[in-house]
Amino acid sequence: MHYLLEGLKAGWKNKRMMLVFYLVNLFFSIIVMIPFRSFLINYAGQSLSGKSLAEHFDLDFLFEFIRNNNGVVSMLTSIFLVVGSIYWLVGLLLSGGAYGVFSSGDRYSFPLFWKYAGHYFSRFVRLFLWSIPVFVIFYSIQFLENGVIRLLYGTDPYENILVWGAAIKTGLGYLGILIYYLTLDYARVYTVQTGETKMRRALWHGVKFTFRHFISTLSLSLILFLTGAVALVLYNPLADALHRPNTLVVILLLLVQQCYILFRIYLRLTLYAGQTFLHSRKNVDQTVTSPEPGYDTGALAAGMES
């Protein structure tokens, strides 16, 4: 809880960093949205079907759109995957900046942030590549469910077993992804705080740290994940309520959506900050192998005590 609160404070203190993350998210998303909007305008921009989209979403329209625009759907999917991959890489870049700023104890500033971002990017890319087998291992945990079901219930279980099993499997799959993120995150924090250049070592440290302090690392992430999930649950009925077909309501919808996204970004930065503080506190006996630009343990400790 202590690290969560510290993370919340540090995240809030660095609102301009939040803006950077948000604008990058918005920029890449708009890249995917623009062709979609263009196709939509071409297809239904001058029809009552397009007009009625202001009031409700019609599945008849959606089915026709998909049926009559197979190529468009494929193209949009490809754009989503390509842009998504690039966004993922840019996210790695930005995380270097964020971890660097939090580790240094300074407030966000443009040169500081981007200095850290640029400094750690290549290491983080290598780290990501090294982490792929780790992802495969943790993601594959969920497939144990198939084996357990077969062991306990044979090859012909009742449907309720299959459905509950599927729910457990989905949960395990998510847990696997979460643990993977944790190992990647703490590997990055370690890299920033110690100046590690060997990413296999950093990755191994990330795995060890995550499991050595599993309750702390997992609970920090889970709390933030659950907070985001609750926010999504609260957002949905609010968005559905904004269905009146007038410009003001649509603008309001946009604002509500972007507030939610901003809140998610804030949670992410809170997570980065909380992880940084947690790692510093729990990893106090780790020596610094090389000086890192702007890294000041004194400022970090002072920040925690305040």
Add this chain to the structure above:
Amino acid sequence: MKFSDLFWSSVLMLITGLTSANSQPVIFPHPLSPRIANYNIGVRYNPDGHTLAGHDTLTWHNTSTDIIHNLVFHLYLNAFRNNKSTFMFESGANSRSYEIDSDGWGYINIKSIRLSTGEDLTHSYEFIHPDDVNSEDKTVIDLSLPRAIKSGGSITLMIDFSAKLPQPPIARSGAKSEYALVSQWFPKIGVYIDHTWNCHQYHAHSEFFADFGVYNVRMTVPGSNIVGATGLEVDTVRNNDGTTTHWYHAEDVHDFAWTTSPEFLEVKGRAQNVDIRILLQPDHREQGLRHVEAAKTAIDYFHKWYGTYPFPNLTIVDPRRGASETGGMEYPTFITGLTYFGLPATIRGVEDVVIHEFGHNYWYHLLASNEFEESWMDEGINTYTEMQIIHDAYGPDADLINFMGVQLSMVPYERLSYMGNATYDPTVRRAWEYYSGASYAVNSYIKPGLLLTTLHNYLGADTMLKIMRTYVERWKFRHPKSKDFTDVVNEVAGQNLDWFFNQGLYSRAVLDYSVDKVQTFALADARGFDYTSSESTGSSKDSTLRTANHTKDSTTLYFSEVDIRRLGDFRFPVEIEVAFDNGEKVREHWDGQDLWKKYRYTKPARLVYATVDPDHKIPLDINITNNSKTVETASLGINKTAIRFLFWIQTLFDQPDLLNVITFATSIF
């Protein structure tokens, strides 16, 4: 089976047959149908090998004016005998995406055929192939008779047969572990109609056709098994070997299917004097009442709208896990549903399947058209009635799915398949001659469903109800054909609608009307000879010159044009609504015959939009989006959708692990 078991079983069957011949129940004091093919069958089911040992006494009446020299039979289970059958060739060994296990083949073998006089005809039959040249297909036999059957005469045959059910089930029939759904399982005589035998091979995309009759079937199964079947249970006898023989009796039916399993849970209900019996899987015990309510809805609506259901009972079977191939199927007074554990109440899968399958007890059972040659008359008409009932019972919106913000109605659901497969074939076509399975499905189920819904909207609900009731009343138990149905429509509607059916049933014509162009602009001041503007002259005193086309308060007149096009070959009268910015709406009626039609207006108001079929009465229109055009771009709707799309992209980018929920669905299915 030990000889002693066989002996005592035979004795038992004989005794049962003899005694029950004297005490056979009567459901209908006066026959409802021409009882042409009447079966007395005794069968023993062995759950270990999923085999059947059967003895059938068939009495067949020649109600034609012809002298009959041969009899033709279906041996449907031989479709699963090996991979050389016509069924297997046509389906690539898959049916509804299931494959047969290596030891899961099925078959039916005739061991002996005798006349009631004892004359042996076992070697008097041969396999024939009326539909193709596949000599390996063994689903039809031609039995030569030593003596012809005169018109009005009859013949009684005693047939011993053995059969094996495929495991897991394929194409509606088969077994899975302790569960068996036994359909198309006995040698079934074809239909002598139009001076010839109508007895097709079993194809991947065909169903069935048979004559009405009386069935007495005695099924011997393990003592712990529950049995459900066509008709009514008359008697149950516990045998010394731990088995139980269940005697079922059915009258005026043209098929007999049954099921058995020790795991069934029974739930009962009643509606309109019909006893409802649900045989439920333990996985779905919470859905028992839901099935009963769905059955009640089906029976009530059909009774109210289409005529009295004459049978006293209905059995609904819930297929076992791993045997969903037996689900969603119809037999006389006996249907199979389809559901899944935890299916939410607002995803109306149970209701939709039950209503659809019960509907078959009208279109497939009472009317009994030829499903091989005119599949739409059962499936298509049934899809239409299903759509009407689902809409009325659970609509008006989201009548099929209303779950977590996802809302889906029947019409868009049906149109989704229709849109992609509308042009391959005409609707009326022999089932195995469609371009593909998808074309079969669209032309048998969906397109006729949408066609009749369009007709319903065109003629009005009352007229359409009258048509359907007349059709049922006039043609039940008589094997109607497409023309019989369309003749009823023409008669009751009081107009010749052959133009509609010729396009909808016998051609590949697609219905697609669009608003191609709309324009509106202010009329310029009149200029040139004979006209001058009051502004340019600056004087109103000159009476020799006409003023421009301005009213005294200078209201601007607008010229508006709407161009409508017929993009498809299907011609249908359409309504067009034209709206102006002063709130005025004009309705035009176009006969839809030409390739295009233009409407022009001069009004003191700008055109806002024009739309074809403003009341959405033509679900057969393959493209609804092009039905309308607005003068201004509908930017609000587009932007709102784009904004929502943007949000989900932003969320997925930030949290790609959300996609993990896909594993839930893939894990179940």
